[in-house]
Amino acid sequence: MSVDQKVWIQNYMGEFEAALAGKDFKDPERGYAKYIDIDAFIDHFIINELFRNIDGFRNSTYMYKERDGKLTMGPVWDFNLSMGNSSFNQGWKTDGWLIYTNHVPFWWDRLLQDANFRQKLVKRWQTLRRDVLATSKLLDEINRTAEYLSEAQKRNFQRWPVLGRRVFGNPTRGLPTYQQEIEQMKKWLQDRLKWMDEHIASPRSSIFSTGRLRRFR
Template sequence: MKIASTLIVLVGRYLTVVFLVLLCINCSSEDPPIPPPDDEETESTEIPPEDKLPMFAISTNGNQIVDEPKNDATFTVTEGNVVSHEGRMGIEIRGASSQLFPKKSFGFETRDAANEDLDVSLLGYPEEEDWILYAPYSDKSLLRNMLIYDLSRDIGQYASRTKFVEVTIDEAYQGVYVFMEKLKRDSGRIDINNLKEDENSGDDLTGGYILKIDKTAGSNLGEGYNDQNSFASTISPPNAVNGQEINFMYEDPDAEDITTEQKTYITNYVGQFEAALASDSFTDPETGYAAFIDVDSFIDFFILNELSNNVDGYRLSTYMHKDKNEKLKMGPIWDFNLAFGNADYCSGGTTNVWAYKFNERCPEDFWQVPFWWERLLQDPAYVSKLKARWGQLRGSSLSNGAILSKLDTYTTVLNTSGAAENNFRKWPVLGTYIWPNNFVGNTYAEELDYLTNWIEDRLLWMDAEIEGL
C-alpha cells in the first residue's frame, strides 16, 4: 500500500508538471484575461491610475496578425485613465527566432482614416509612423533591452527610446511589452541625409547610408544574401572553418531603392576601410583605418556589447551608418535580449570572456564576427582611447551605482503597477527553461538577483581586462 501511495503521488506530480508545460506552450493571443481569484484580492490589489503602465489596446477587426503583410487594425493608448491616442494601424508579427515563442513581438505603422502612413507622437516620442512592441519572453527579467538602450543614450549614442507598456489584443491580455522606436533614418532617430534615387555623383553620393550585418528577412529581394540586397566583405572572419562570409545588407536606401551607383560607392568605401585596417600601415592616422571610421562610435559600440557579453554582438542585429561627407559610424545598438548572461551557448552566459572572440568558441556558426574588432585592439592608440573612455564611463553612466539604480527603477515600476505579476500569470514561464536561458529562476526576484549579480561580476572582470590590454 505504501508503494502504491507513493506511485500515485509521483504520477500526480508528473501530470501536474506536464500540464504546466503544455499550458505554457499553448498560451496564445486568443486566451482571455486571467481574472483575480476573488473580489477580496481585487480590492486589495487595486492599482491607482498614476501607477499603471500605459495600455495599448489593439482591435484586429477580425484580421489575423501575421508575419507580413501588415494587416489593418485600430488601437487605443491609455495613460492612467486618459486616452492619449486613438487611431488606425497596420500591424504584423516581427522577429526571427523569437517568432517561435507564443508571446509575439509586433511592428506597426500608424495610419490615417484612408489607411495611409501617418506621423504621430506616441507616449511623448518624436512624431513618426513606424513603431515596435517588443515582447520580452525568454528574458524573464523583462529588462535587458530597456537597460542597454538607456545606457547607450546615457553615454551619448542614440538608441531606440523605450517604455514599458501592457498590451491587449481583442480584449485578451498579452502581458508586459517594451514600446520602441523602429531604427530608421529620421531627424529624431538615425539623423543622416535622405539619399535620393537621383543622387548618384559628387558629394551627394557620399551619404546617407544605413547598413546592417544580420539574418536575411522580410523584403530583401531574392533568396539569402545576393547582389541585390547585400555585398560581402573581401576579408574572411577570423577562425571561421566553413568558408563563412560577412555580409553587409542595404538598409537605407534599401534593396528595392538603392541605385547601382550608390551600391558601388558604399561597397567601395567599406572595402577601402577594411583594406586599410588589414594593411601593415593600419595604425597611420592619415592613411590607416582612422581615415574611414568614426573611432569614438566604434569604441562605444564595443563597450556596450562587451559590458553585456552580447552573444549576438558584432555578427547579428549590427547596424552602422554613414552620413554625407562623414565617416562610417557604428550603431545604433539593437536586440540585446540574449545578452547579460541570458544565453547558454558559446559562453553567452559567462562573465569572463570577450564577446568579440565569439569565433574562437564557435567557429562553425554561420554568422561570424568580422575581423575588425580583433585588429583594432592591435593599435596602441585605439587601446589607449578605449581605456580612457572606459575609465570615464565607469565614473559616471556605467558605474555600478548608476546601472543598479536603473534596475531598481525598472523593477519598482513593474511591481508597483502590478504589470510583472500580470505578465507571469499570463505567461507562466518562471521556473521553466525557455531557449536559450543560461539561468532559470523559480521566481521573478530570483531572475532579477541573477541579472544584478551577473552585471556586477561582469563589471569587475571588465575593469581588470581593459586595464590589462
C-alpha cells in the same frame, strides 16, 4: 538607395577593410582612421562587451555613414540574449572577451592591435565607469525598471508561466520568482564589471601568439 549609392558604399567598405588589414593600418592618414568614427566604434565595443550581447558585432549590428562623414557604429539593438541570458557562445559567462567566442568580423581584433585605439578605449571606459556606467547607477537603473514593471510582470507571467522553467536559449532553468531573476541579473552585471575593470587596466598590450588580445595590461 540607388544603384550608384550602393556601389559607392560597397567600394567605401572595401577600402576601409583593405586599409584595416594592410600594413599601414595604424597610420592616421592611410589606415583605418581615415574611414571610421573611432569614438563610435569604441562605444559600440564597450556596450556590447559589457552586457555580453551574443548577437553583438555580427548579427543585429547597425552602422551608418553621413554624407562626407565617416562610418559610424550604431544604434545598438537586440539585447535579449545578453547579461547572462544565453546558452550560446558562452553568453552566461562574466569573464572573457565576447569578440573571441563567435564569428565576429576581423575588424575588432585588428583594431585592438593598435595601441592608440586601446588607449582611447581605456580612457573611455574609465570615464564611463565614473559616470553612466558606474556600478551604483547601473544597479539603480535596474531597480527603477524592475519597479516600473512590477505590475506588468505579474500579467506577463500569468499569460506565459515560465518562471522556474527551462526556456530555449537560456543557460539554466529559470528562477522561481521575478525578484530572484532581478537579483541574479544584478549579480551577473557586478561580476562582469569587475572582470572588465581588471582587464581594461592600461593601454599596454598583451597579444598572445594567437593574435587574440586577452587583457589590456
